Amino acid sequence: MKHAHHPELGDITLTAVMAALSDPIRVGLVRVLADGRERGWGELRAPVAKSTLSHHLRVLRDAGLTRTRQEGTRCFVLLRQEELQTRFPGLMQAVLDAAEADDVGRQVGVKDGPDAIRFAGRG
Template sequence: MKQAHHPELDEISLTAVMAALSDPIRVGLVLLLADGRERGWGELRAPVAKSTLSHHLRVLRDAGITRTRQEGTRCFVVLRRDDLETRFPGLLAPVLAAAECDGVGRQVELAASA
């Protein structure tokens, strides 16, 4: 399988990050990943088709917000918190706090068995 492209730290742009975080599903995914744990794509539940969830995960990866790792036929995703903090100090925490306060992304959750 083809290896996913992840932008280098200096390639991550503020506009790409903000555009990726403009969707409630993607914000919900980032909120779930904010605990720092790597999650299998199968653990993530959202009220969208699997192909749409895959699209959202790709948008986050392409913006430099997440890193995807493939192991056999399974894919895993983790938040690039340290990279985002290095590139845009102090950006992520208030965005996620505001999202939690407003309930943005609450429809995204972990599978019951996770």
């Protein structure tokens, strides 16, 4: 991935954000990233092939939900929470609250430590 495109704040549209959040795996990724920590792609755990996980991360990035950076051969992803709060006040918290209540994305996790995996919303 060379120089990933990230939409400017004013170019992020509600329809693109909502479309990106229409998949439970992507909602789970957002839930995991909502802790504010930048995560290496290798830390993320989902019941899909690596190529499919990469696709989901690209959809989130292209919609403006995440920021991706490359460091050597590793890629890192961060939820653009503050920017999204500025663009769509309250939207991300409402999405996270609804996802928690409905347990959407629970199958997505992050490797936290040598062998521990923490799943979305269970931190």
